[in-house]
Amino acid sequence: MTKLTEAQISDKLANLEGWELNDNALETTFEFQNFKEAFTLMTRIAFECEAQNHHPDWSNVYNKLNIRLNTHDAGGVTEKDFKLAETIEALVSTNPE
Template sequence: MLKLSEEAIESKLKNLIDWEYYDDALHTDFVFDNFKDCMSAMNRIAFECEALNHHPEWTNIYNTLDITLTTHDANGVTELDFKLAAAINKIVEVEEED
């Protein structure tokens, strides 16, 4: 998998709600109603990660989930990171704010 250029990343981010690019990675966070809902989302995301054989760096504190995506083998962001980010958004059902 090839590392994407910063221009390609910025272009792809326009179609990816609530994700940012910095430090050679994609970043987002989600706030849930409670710890149980957060853990449930993490478990659903874990199944998608296994299916794609691509795993996030993530932390959970109570109802907050912080996620960082990067492809270590490519030393940066690849198409696989965007594919997982889109899948995560579908799992969490991110809605665009008007």
């Protein structure tokens, strides 16, 4: 995977509401109603991460999930990160409340 330029990343971020470029990675935070909802979504995301063989740096505190994506081998953000971010967004948007 080839590292994207800042201009390419900015263009792609226009289609990912709530995500931003921070210190050479894509980042976002989701807030849920409770811990169970946050952890349930983390589990669903984990299966997709395995399927894509791409794993986020993430943390969970009670109802908040912080996600950071970059491609370590490429030294920055690649198409792989955007693909996973789009998958995550799809899972969040279909998450039953």
